[in-house]
Structure formats: structure tokens, C-alpha cells
Amino acid sequence: MGTDSGWPRPTRPRLGARTTYTLHGLLAxxxxxxxxxRAIERRHGLYRWFTAAERATKEELFGCRMCGQCALPATGYTCPMTCPKQLRNGPCGGVSTSGQCEVIxxxxxxxxxxxxxxEGSGHGSDLDLLQRPVDHREWGxxxxxxxxxxxxxxxxxxxxDGPPLLRRELGLSPR
Ligand code: SF4
Known part of the structure; x- marks a missing residue:
């Protein structure tokens, strides 16, 4: 699990990739x-119950750590917050040539x-997307x-599609 020790640990999702893409369609x-x-959020008790149910489900399936801003649809349904460095835009330079984590x-x-x-589900280009920094107010x-x-x-x-500044920072030519 991603939260056993309180620290992020790389977690392999328990559901197959194709199944998760299909399930996402049902929850779109x-x-x-x-x-x-809106109704859930208006009722404090219901919101707490719903959030607890989400936590239990996603922790079991993906090692979810409840960052509140789910990146799963753009990461092959692999939680980036289970990376020990919590990197949301790809691996660090320490990943081994055999694909193992540098920290663990x-x-x-x-x-x-x-x-x-x-890649195996035909969504490889999702990994080209740039993830915004996490808004830490949304944790939990x-x-x-x-x-x-x-x-x-x-x-x-x-x-x-990024703004000119972002394109410049990435070394891309302006549009
Ligand atoms: S990206 Fe955030 S919300 Fe989504 S599974 Fe990971 S910790 Fe949970």
C-alpha cells in the first residue's frame, strides 16, 4: 500500500489499465x-463519509494518498503521489536502467x-501532458x-497549447 508507513511507496495499481480506463468512462x-x-459537499457528515469511502477504495486500488487533485487519468492510472519524491511529471534521474526506484x-x-x-492501452501520449503543481490545501x-x-x-x-512563457521555458518555439 502507498501509506503503510506514512511515506510514499511506489504502488502498482491492483486494477488492469484497460479496466480503469473503462471505469473512468462510467464516472466521467x-x-x-x-x-x-454539490449535494455531498453541502452536507458535512455525508462529505466525510463519502471521502472516507473514496480513500478506502482508492488506497486499496492505487495506493492513493488523497492529494485531492487526481492525476490518475493522465498517468495510466498509476498514482504519482506514491513516488517517494512525489514527482508528478515523470521520473527523476535516479530510476535504474531496469526500471527500479532510486529510493526503494x-x-x-x-x-x-x-x-x-x-502505452499498452493506447494512451501513451497522456504522459506528454504537464501536470500543475499540487495545491496543498486540497490534501485529504x-x-x-x-x-x-x-x-x-x-x-x-x-x-x-501552453502560453508563450511556458513554451519558452520548455525550449519550444513560440507559436
Ligand atoms: S493522484 Fe492524488 S487523488 Fe489521485 S490517486 Fe494519487 S494521491 Fe489519490
Whole structure:
């Protein structure tokens, strides 16, 4: 699990990649889920219960650490917050040539797992997306409620669509 010791540990998702992409389709944001999310958030007790259920489910399946801003759809459903360095934009320079984590060498780097899962499901280009920095105020909050209410829009950007400053920082030519 990702939280056994309180520190992030690379976690291999328990669900196959194709299954998770299919499940995401069932949970995709729509008017019904938006209303449901609003109703849940309005009731403090219900929100706490729902968040606890989300935590239990996603911790078991993905090692989720409840950052509240879920990157799973763009990472082959591999949680980047289980990386010991919590890197959200790919592996550090320490990943071994065999794909093992630098910090916990007996475990596979989550970004290698993410690559294998995304690529194997036809979603490899998702890994080109740039993840925004984590908003630490959202830790412990329900990422499903946030997602359904549209708060995840802009959580990642396509560098090709980025503003000129971002494109310059990335060494890309201005559009
Ligand atoms: S909500 Fe955050 S910690 Fe949980 S699975 Fe998604 S990215 Fe990982």
C-alpha cells in the first residue's frame, strides 16, 4: 500500500489499465455527478463519509494518498503521489536502467509503471501532458467531488497549447 508507513511507496495499481480506463468512462463528469457532488459537499457528515469511502477504495486500488487533485487519468492510472519524491511529471534521474526506484530499489518506479500501462492501452501520449503543481490545501479532500465539480480543469496542460512563457521555458518555439 502507498501509506503503510506514512511515506510514499511506489504502488502498482491492483486494477488492469484497460479496466480503469473503462471505469473512468462510467464516472466521467456530467450534470448528474455535478449535482451529486454539490449535494455531498453541502452536507458535512455525508462529505466525510463519502471521502472516507473514496480513500478506502482508492488506497486499496492505487495506493492513493488523497492529494485531492487526481492525476490518475493522465498517468495510466498509476498514482504519482506514491513516488517517494512525489514527482508528478515523470521520473527523476535516479530510476535504474531496469526500471527500479532510486529510493526503494526493490520496487518499480511508478513512472515506469505509468508508461507501461498508458502505452499498452493506447494512451501513451497522456504522459506528454504537464501536470500543475499540487495545491496543498486540497490534501485529504475528495478528488471525485473536486473532479465532478470541474475543479480539475487545468490540472494538466498540453505543452503544445501552453502560453508563450511556458513554451519558452520548455525550449519550444513560440507559436
Ligand atoms: S487523488 Fe492524488 S494521491 Fe489519490 S490517486 Fe489521485 S493522484 Fe494519487
Amino acid at each position: 463528469a456530467n450534470r448528474f455527478y455535478r449535482r451529486l457532488a 530499489p526493490e520496487l518499480r518506479c511508478v513512472w515506469v509503471t505509468a508508461y507501461e500501462r498508458a 479532500r475528495s478528488s471525485w467531488v473536486n473532479y465532478w465539480q470541474g475543479r480539475d480543469e487545468g490540472l494538466w496542460v498540453d505543452p503544445a
